[in-house]
Amino acid sequence: MKAVRWHSRRDVRVEDIPEPSPGPGEVKVKVGWCGICGSDIHEFVEGPVFIPTEPHPLTGTMAPQTLGHEFGGTIVEVGPGVSTSRVGERVSVDPALSCGKCYWCKHGFPMHCDSLAYFGLIGDGGFAEYAVVKGSNCHPIPAQMTFEMAAFGEPVAVAVRAIRQGGVKEGDTVAVLGAGTIGQLIAQVARAYGAVQVFVSEIAPQRREKALELGATAVFDPVEVDLVEEIRARTDGLGVDVAFECVGGTQVGMLPNTAVQVVDVLRKRGTAVIVGVFDEPTAFHFAGVLFLEKNITGSWTFAPEEFQTGLDLMASGKVKVEPLITGRIGLEEFVEKGLLELELNKDENLKILVSPGRS
Secondary structure, rough: OOOEEEEOOOOEEEOOHHHHHHOOOOEEEEEEEEEOOOOHHHHEEEEEEEOOOOOOOOOOOOOOOEOOOOOOOOOOOOOOOOOOEEEEEEOEEEEEEEOOOOOOHOOOOHHHOOOEEEEEOOOOOOOOEEEEEHHHEEEEEEOOOOOHHHHHHHHHHHHHHHHHHHOOOOOEEEEEOOOOOHHHHHHHHHHHOOOEEEEEEEOOOOHHHHHOOOOOOOOEOOOOOOOHHHHHHOOOOEEEEEEOOOOOOOEEOOOOOOOHHHHHOEEEEEEEEOOOOOOOOOOOHHHHHHHHHOOOEEEEOHHHHHHHHHHHHHHHHOOOOOEEEEEEEEHHHHHHHHHHHHOHHHHOOEEEEEOOOOO
């Protein structure tokens, strides 16, 4: 079968590999659609980041690796010992794998598992005609949910986790810094959790327009306006209850330091959630955190129940993902129209989906 394989930095190939068969506890999924994530771009440009070059302790896998951790499809074969899945079932795949034995797993935090793995990064994933995954990682999807929507299961779960980490509740005001796919989803999930105002900061005009289309209260270009002043003017001088950093960037040229901004836009005792992945250290003065009793927390992947919550939000129509799709391609186009397109034209794109059945 055809699959997209990561061999090394800048060496990603579409090649023929043997069609897999499910083992005990596993199912074989015919992939419908699979989304390209920023992590895939990082592996292409800078990798290996997460992809192991020695056998991983949980999965035993290493490079070369089949990419793709945002996918859904149809179960076509069930391995021994699987009772929760059946052939013909349409599913969205939770890519996260944890050991269930370490301190963090036993205390209800599998996203911090000492041996955390991810189908498509640490274990073969969904940029292939078929993928073998744990049956317990498959979430059935309702008839009204398309496989394109199912491919957003993982990023929506990331957004749900961020909202829960921030403690967003009915009546809150929220700011989202960075309107890439995750920022757009966080803004929508915040609305679904009852936020009355959602402000979005983004330099790319296409992304600002999309955020407004999907329900943001107001959008700002942080290069053109003082974001802190604009948000305070719209919150009776207080600032927002919760703010999300979805850029992962420090101050570069004319761009503001988002690590500082995400705290500055908060009211007293507000909460900043770091969702973006920072590539380098950033300077920050903690005096405002101390005197105004502000909170800073991180948000990393998601818990299994948050994956299901995300699917429920999509199924209900409270979170709309199809407007975020900026490209649909086949496996053979993966490098040129997928990885390179997202690397070179990042601001014009949000989510590019890949289907093995598309030529």
